[in-house]
Amino acid sequence: MGEFLSFIGNNLADFWSYTGFANATPGHVVMLLIGLVFIYLAVEKEFEPMLLIPIGFGILIGNIPFNMDAGLKVGIYEQGSVLNILYQGVTSGWYPPLIFLGIGAMTDFSALISNPKLMLIGAAAQFGIFGAYMIALALGFEPSQAGAIGIIGGADGPTAIFLSSKLAPNLMGAIAVSAYSYMALVPVIQPPIMRLLTNSKERVIRMKPPRAVSHTEKVIFPIIGLLLTCFLVPSGLPLLGMLFFGNLLKESGVTRRLAETARGPLIDVITILLGVTVGASTQASEFLTWDSVLIFGLGAFSFVIATTSGVIFVKIFNIFLKKENKINPLIGNAGVSAVPDSARISQVVGLEYDPTNYLLMHAMGPNVSGVIGSAVAAGILLGFLM
Amino acid sequence: MNKSKLGLFLLAFLLMSLSSCKQQDSNSKILINEVLVNNTDNYLDEYGMHDGWIELVNRTYKSVNIAGYQLSKITAQGDTITYVFPKGDTRTMIQAKQHILIFADANPYHGALHASFSLDTIGSNRLILADAGGQLLDEVTLPSTLGENESYARISEKANNFEVRGKTRANQVTAGSINDLKDHNAKANNFKKNDKDGVGMAITAMSVVFTGLLLLYLIFRTIGNLSVKLSKRRALRSAGLIGHKKEEDLATIPGEVFAAIATALHEAQNDVHDIESTILTINKVKRSYSPWSSKIYGLRQTPNKKSNPYKK
Incomplete structure (x- = not known):
């Protein structure tokens, strides 16, 4: 009888050693709290819920403590586990181009085509990437790591994941979470900078209404966009190719079903997989490092530079424009390619100063050109540093 | 005629493709x-x-x-x-x-x-x-x-x-x-050695980003101007005003004005919205329920807006 009780006792002790309670560390608790904060921000504050819910829950999944030596094949970093297989889409870099396909299929480039000079604002905002790159170098990061960190300033989650998976796979979790966090916090980061850099006269500039764009122009745009940007930066092909392909599906008018799949079910599926696996990749042992703290700091800094450079660029640009063609500098922040959040910020801040001045359609121009600009910048970093 | 032109074009394209192809190198694999x-x-x-x-x-x-x-x-x-x-x-x-x-x-x-x-x-x-x-x-x-x-x-x-x-x-x-x-990391090491503060990278990369988007801007400015001219010309032609002495003036009128005039003419000519019938009949439509035709499986829920996070 005593032997049997001892057997039961050993079994229970064995079982206990496998539970999360026995394997929990303070790091796990911290990460679980971060995951809960993400979910709270998404549900209660509605900050980027489509991203923060999958990432937040992914953080919970990735930080359930378990006995790593048991060979249970449950962890995301254990080869052959379900999460590991799903994570291949991130590490091999094929989720981000599929997300770009969907983005292309849902983006209307009309605002940009009708007023193409707005493209230059999207280019100016990419200073955020290279400002963060320089600071990261100064903080002691390697050039390839600095490039991956800098891309957070592009405010484009898929691009950040794509580039970091190639240049600095070990920092990818921190970079992805940082990029998505700041994209969600765009309404908090950008307005004070926009108010600080503009005066009351500039904030009420009324822009000419965009002209109607013909179907032919809309069809030509993705074709010329692809040829031009990818001949210039072939390393940006996976992202730019898919972005423009998705847009052609939308604008051609003859592939409605394909466009609807790309911007609907396909992007939804990939967003779920990408969000959950990126969240789960933030295992406490990998994520809670001094580098992650620095990356978060650099991420915030890159958003500030990107917003500043966008707004200041418009102000400088206005010096050379005729009075009737002036651009409201409040759309300068939209060069940060957090689509459509940063364009919405332009609209909201603009309405504060003139309730009848609708800037959203104008802000969408730099916003979508920011997507192209950040993908081009990613291609350049990849070409130079890989 | 069109078919023969198309055939000639395809033939020229085929010849160009063939001439630009290198001979397959058997030692390449x-x-x-x-x-x-x-x-x-x-x-x-x-x-x-x-x-x-x-x-x-x-x-x-x-x-x-x-x-x-x-x-x-x-x-x-x-x-x-x-x-x-x-x-x-x-x-x-x-x-x-x-x-x-x-x-x-x-x-x-x-x-x-x-x-x-x-x-x-x-x-x-x-x-x-x-x-x-x-x-x-x-x-x-x-x-x-x-x-x-x-x-x-x-x-x-x-x-x-x-x-x-x-x-x-x-x-x-x-x-x-x-x-x-x-050195398999030659590029990164080169940057590490010659561009310690990252200024070189920033200047080079931003130049490329600006060049790309500037070219796109120039191309689409040209295409946009062409498109506007063509659409105006088409509108004038359809109105039979080509060669009219006021053609130039008409070409500067925005499209919205033409749209408004056309709508007004259409409404006037077709007696749209003169006297509407005041009798409204609503027939109840009955459909037998089937999960295959049920809309609740095909529709997303109506978004429920809780609050505006951007509102101060």
Whole structure:
């Protein structure tokens, strides 16, 4: 009888050693709290819920403590586990181009085509990437790591994941979470900078209404966009190719079903997989490092530079424009390619100063050109540093 | 007429395509990369023997299985011994951009990577590699002057020229690895060395980003201007106003004005919205329920806006 009780006792002790309670560390608790904060921000504050819910829950999944030596094949970093297989889409870099396909299929480039000079604002905002790159170098990061960190300033989650998976796979979790966090916090980061850099006269500039764009122009745009940007930066092909392909599906008018799949079910599926696996990749042992703290700091800094450079660029640009063609500098922040959040910020801040001045359609121009600009910048970093 | 023009265009395009295509290089996939004839102190095979070896390289970006491929040695006397790589052995798979070593020990029973011939340490050897269909892939004649533990190797995997290796420390034999050993992180290291603060990268990259988007801007400004002109011209033509002395003035009127006039004319001519019927009949539509026709399975829920996070 005593032997049997001892057997039961050993079994229970064995079982206990496998539970999360026995394997929990303070790091796990911290990460679980971060995951809960993400979910709270998404549900209660509605900050980027489509991203923060999958990432937040992914953080919970990735930080359930378990006995790593048991060979249970449950962890995301254990080869052959379900999460590991799903994570291949991130590490091999094929989720981000599929997300770009969907983005292309849902983006209307009309605002940009009708007023193409707005493209230059999207280019100016990419200073955020290279400002963060320089600071990261100064903080002691390697050039390839600095490039991956800098891309957070592009405010484009898929691009950040794509580039970091190639240049600095070990920092990818921190970079992805940082990029998505700041994209969600765009309404908090950008307005004070926009108010600080503009005066009351500039904030009420009324822009000419965009002209109607013909179907032919809309069809030509993705074709010329692809040829031009990818001949210039072939390393940006996976992202730019898919972005423009998705847009052609939308604008051609003859592939409605394909466009609807790309911007609907396909992007939804990939967003779920990408969000959950990126969240789960933030295992406490990998994520809670001094580098992650620095990356978060650099991420915030890159958003500030990107917003500043966008707004200041418009102000400088206005010096050379005729009075009737002036651009409201409040759309300068939209060069940060957090689509459509940063364009919405332009609209909201603009309405504060003139309730009848609708800037959203104008802000969408730099916003979508920011997507192209950040993908081009990613291609350049990849070409130079890989 | 149109069809013949199209045919001519297609023919010209085909000719251009053909002229721009390079002749298929039969040596472009699997090549003999390095050969060591007299092995006394070099790479050991899995039996611990020092055999001469032949290194093959896969220059493509995909795996290639060399099962069925033929590796032949032609002696100075003109005798040919051919070894055919066996099928069904995973070791015959060469991964993308990778190398494998074939031991020339005249003992194919030691495994798939042991040739049925050995290399002559005296006199020259001529090696021929052909694919499973017998098509020549590569041919190398080894110099008879190769010393002990000296190899005859391509200068680099991309090169067609060979050199003798193993005579100096700086020019070593590279069994199973890249001939042109270089810094594989050269680009990043170059930036680390010459652009410590990142200014060079920022200037270069921003110039490229601006150039790309500037070109796109210029192209679409031109296309936009053309499109506006064309649409105005089309509108004028349809109104029969081409050549009218006020054509220029009309061309400056925005499209919205034409749209408003056209709508007003349409409404006036078709008596739209004169006196509406005041009788509204609503018939109840009955449909038998079926899960196949149920809308609740096909529709998303109406978004429920809770609050505006951007509102102060």
